[in-house]
Amino acid sequence: MRETYGSVLPGMNLAELTGKLIVIEGTDGVGRSTQIRLLRPWLEQQGRAVLDTAIKRSELAGRGIQQAQEGHTLGRITLSLFYATDFTDRLEHEIIPALRAGFVVLTDRYIYSLMARAILRGADSVWVRNAYSFALKPDAIFYLRIGVDDLIPRVVFSRGFDYWESGMDIHPSEDMYDSFRKYQTELLAEFDNLAEEYGFEVIDATPDVRTVFERLRAGIARVLSGEPREPLFSVSALPEAPEAGGQKVVEMAATARSADAAPEEAQPAAEVLAKATEGDSAR
Amino acid sequence: MKRYGEHRFPGKLFVVEGIDGSGKSTQLMLLHQWLQAEGYGVVFSEWNSSPLVRETTKRGKKKQMLTPATFSLIHATDFADRMEHNILPLLKAGAVVLCDRYIYTAFARDVVRGMEPQWVRELYSFAVKPTGAFYFRVPLEVAMKRILDGRSGVKYYEAGMDLGLSEDPEESFSIFQGRILDEYEKMVPEYDLIAVDATLAIEEQQAQMRQIVKAKLAQAKRLRVAP
Numbered sequence: 001m002r003e004t005y006g007s008v009l010p011g012m013n014l015a016e017l018t019g020k021l022i023v024i025e026g027t028d029g030v031g032r033s034t035q036i037r038l039l040r041p042w043l044e045q046q047g048r049a050v051l052d053t054a055i056k057r058s059e060l061a062g063r064g065i066q067q068a069q070e071g072h073t074l075g076r077i078t079l080s081l082f083y084a085t086d087f088t089d090r091l092e093h094e095i096i097p098a099l100r101a102g103f104v105v106l107t108d109r110y111i112y113s114l115m116a117r118a119i120l121r122g123a124d125s126v127w128v129r130n131a132y133s134f135a136l137k138p139d140a141i142f143y144l145r146i147g148v149d150d151l152i153p154r155v156v157f158s159r160g161f162d163y164w165e166s167g168m169d170i171h172p173s174e175d176m177y178d179s180f181r182k183y184q185t186e187l188l189a190e191f192d193n194l195a196e197e198y199g200f201e202v203i204d205a206t207p208d209v210r211t212v213f214e215r216l217r218a219g220i221a222r223v224l225s226g227e228p229r230e231p232l233f234s235v236s237a238l239p240e241a242p243e244a245g246g247q248k249v250v251e252m253a254a255t256a257r258s259a260d261a262a263p264e265e266a267q268p269a270a271e272v273l274a275k276a277t278e279g280d281s282a283r
Numbered sequence: 284m285k286r287y288g289e290h291r292f293p294g295k296l297f298v299v300e301g302i303d304g305s306g307k308s309t310q311l312m313l314l315h316q317w318l319q320a321e322g323y324g325v326v327f328s329e330w331n332s333s334p335l336v337r338e339t340t341k342r343g344k345k346k347q348m349l350t351p352a353t354f355s356l357i358h359a360t361d362f363a364d365r366m367e368h369n370i371l372p373l374l375k376a377g378a379v380v381l382c383d384r385y386i387y388t389a390f391a392r393d394v395v396r397g398m399e400p401q402w403v404r405e406l407y408s409f410a411v412k413p414t415g416a417f418y419f420r421v422p423l424e425v426a427m428k429r430i431l432d433g434r435s436g437v438k439y440y441e442a443g444m445d446l447g448l449s450e451d452p453e454e455s456f457s458i459f460q461g462r463i464l465d466e467y468e469k470m471v472p473e474y475d476l477i478a479v480d481a482t483l484a485i486e487e488q489q490a491q492m493r494q495i496v497k498a499k500l501a502q503a504k505r506l507r508v509a510p
Contacts, residue, residue, distance in 0.1 A: 010351045010397030060348060061357070064339035075367030077284070077409050078335065081360040085339070088352045124284040130405040134352065 002099075005111075006133030009092065014136075019099035021136055022220060023110040026144030027187055028165040029155040030205050031212065032108050035144070038213050039220065043104055048224070051098040054108035058089035069164060076169075080118040084131050087114060091135065099136075104224070111135045112198060116190040120183070121170060140223045142216055143195055144205035148185050155180070201229065290411045294374035297496060298385035300467065301419035302460045303441070304426030305481045306488070310419065311383050313489045314496065323379045323500070326369070330384030333364040344440055351396035354440070358389055359406050366410060374411060379500070386410045387418075387474065391466035395459065396446060414499050417492060418471060419481035423461050430456075 002014045024032045036052050043050045056062045065082050068074050074082070098105050111132040118128045155161060161176040163169075167183025174182065195202060203215050222229070297314070299307035311327075318325045331340065340357050343349040349357065373380050386407040393403045430437065431453065439445065442452045443459025471478055477495060479488050 007399050007402050060343050060353060061339050064336065067338070068335050073335070073368075075364060078360055078363040078367055081356060081363050082336070085353055085356040085360055088350075088356055089348075092350050092352065093348070122284055124286065124408070127284060127405060127408055130402060133402065 003137045004134050005129070005137060009134045012096070012134075017096065017099040017136070019101065019103045019105060020224060021095065021099060021105045021107070021138040022223060023107050023112075023138045023141040024144065024216070025109055025112050025141055025191070025200065026205060027113075027146065027151065027184060027191065028162070029151060029158065030144045030146050031154075031209065032144060034209060035213060035216055036106050036108050038209075039106055039216060042217060043106075043220075049098075049101070049103045050106060051094060051103045052106045052108065053090050053094050055083070055113070056086055058086040059093065060089035061086040074169075076118075076121040077123065080114070080121070080123055080128070080131070083114050083117075087111065087132070087135075095136070107138075110138065110141070112141070112191070112194045112200075116187055116194060119190055120167070120186055140219065140229070141198060141200045142219055143191065143200035143202050144212065145191075145195075145202050146188075146205040148181060148188060150206050151184060152177075152181065284409055286408045287410055288412045290374075292371075292374035292411070293377040294380060295414040295500060296370070296374060296380045296382065296411055297499075298382040298387075298413045298416045299419065300384060300387045300416060300476065301421065301481065302423075302426050302463055302467070304429035305419035305421040306429070306485065307417070307419045307481075308383050309485065310417070310479075310488055310492060311381055313485075314492055315381055317489075317493060318379055318381075318496070324377070325379045325381060326373050327381045327383070328365050328369055329382070330388055331358060331361055333361040335364045336361040344438075347439060347445070349440065349445070351393065351398050351445075354396060354445075355389065355393040355398050355403060355406070358393075362386070362389070362407070363409065370411065382413075385413060385416065387416065387467070387470055387476070390470060391463045394466055395443070395462045415495060416474060416476050417495075418467060418476040418478050419488075420467075420478050421481040423457065423464055425482060426460065427457055 002017045004014070008014065024036060026032050033054070036054075040050050040052055056065050061082060065086055068079075068082065095105050095107065115128045115132065119125055155165075161180050165183075166176050166180040167186075168174075168176065168179050171179040171182055191200075194200070201219055203212060203219070205212055299311045301307040315325055315327055336357060340361065343353065343357060370380050370382070389407060390400070390403055394400050437452055437456045439452075442456035443462075444452060444455050446455070446459065448458045449455040467476075470476055479491060481488065
């Protein structure tokens with residue numbers, strides 16, 4: 001039967017939640033949403049009903065967070081709680097009803113990203129775990145892991161540095177590049193801590209879109225067939241991200257463009273894959 | 284992140300608590316006037332008043348889309364914004380901060396709505412412990428009469444209509460407030476709330492309040508500002 005990480009919300013019947021909850025985690029710009037755009041039609045072709053959901057998309061709080069972030073006036077605890085409100089609204093009004101109806105729920109990030117961000121901003125770890133203790137334990141958490149040196153070119157050649165993704169609120173004296181590097185390095189380290197604690201299945205996100213997609217697909221197929229977990233990678237087995245030499249940066253940039261250059265919203269899956277393949281042959 | 288009880292500031296924080304109709308806001312207003320006349324730097328902060336969160340709370344309430352959990356979290360967000368941008372800096376600067384409702388309001392309401400008491404307490408553990416927390420104790424019937432005489436009706440969440448206690452808003456309000464009253468009574472010893480008999484004459488309650496506040500301000504560094 002489904003479990004939570006501690007407390008149970010009023011009126012929630014865990015036994016009814018028969019669908020599958022699959023989490024795609026990973027840092028900013030690693031290609032999570034690209035993968036979800038590919039996974040959804042693949043699942044639907046197999047006759048599975050899919051709900052996909054992501055942070056800041058709640059009807060209740062999504063717009064409020066967006067507006068508050070534009071002003072850059074959010075306090076750290078306030079930001080964490082605003083995100084917790086958004087998450088909980090989606091949990092209760094999207095994720096739980098879909099699981100009750102037997103859907104496969106693909107969620108672009110879950111509590112782990114929110115916890116990592118809050119911890120980096122000085123939140124007490126007991127406090128953060130308590131705030132999300134009623135979250136449902138997923139059926140699988142796939143973590144798209146990347147080193148900061150591989151991440152930077154993807155971000156530079158797609159959407160550029162974002163204020164919050166660069167942690168400018170906690171490293172305001174730096175320029176965006178230095179701040180991004182520092183913040184994302186800390187964030188990735190925190191993800192590795194969480195990976196162990198929460199049993200993430202780690203997928204190396206440095207290869208091209210299709211390779212990552214195939215690995216995710218294999219993992220999800222296994223979850224849906226109810227087979228026991230066999231980790232594809234573990235954090236400790238992954239090599240440390242190599243230093244970015246000149247050659248390496250150029251090479252990654254080519255892959256990155258194909259993976260993440262697409263605008264975040266509504267990109268047809270076929271097009272994404274075609275571009276990914278182009279990127280491969282170009283190399 | 285500092286936790287409840289760990290903060291040390293030159294400023295002082297006084298809060299009022301009690302069910303709707305207990306007269307706490309009136310008492311706080313009178314205290315405010317007095318402190319100002321005495322020459323203190325006084326600032327007032329009200330529950331559920333952060334401009335950052337207002338639109339979100341309004342939408343949630345209007346569309347009745349708040350659940351016990353999101354009701355709790357959105358009020359915690361509102362409180363955190365006021366704590367981080369308002370209450371904390373002012374206490375650091377040495378002001379006397381007055382709050383109409385504080386974390387105990389959340390502890391009472393959210394628990395009545397079904398959230399676990401420990402979960403709510405931990406959620407607000409970043410809050411500063413007040414210098415004095417006044418609880419205006421009033422029998423349910425007295426409070427009900429004050430509310431229903433003075434207003435045309437009670438709002439959906441105010442009456443606890445989301446809990447499905449009764450189809451009748453007045454009856455629902457009464458059951459809901461009664462349960463909140465029970466939660467407050469449990470918190471009096473837990474948090475050393477200063478209980479004031481809210482059936483006494485207004486000026487009598489105010490005199491008690493001023494005496495206690497005066498004593499607590501006397502122990503502190505000089506906080507007065509020139510009038």
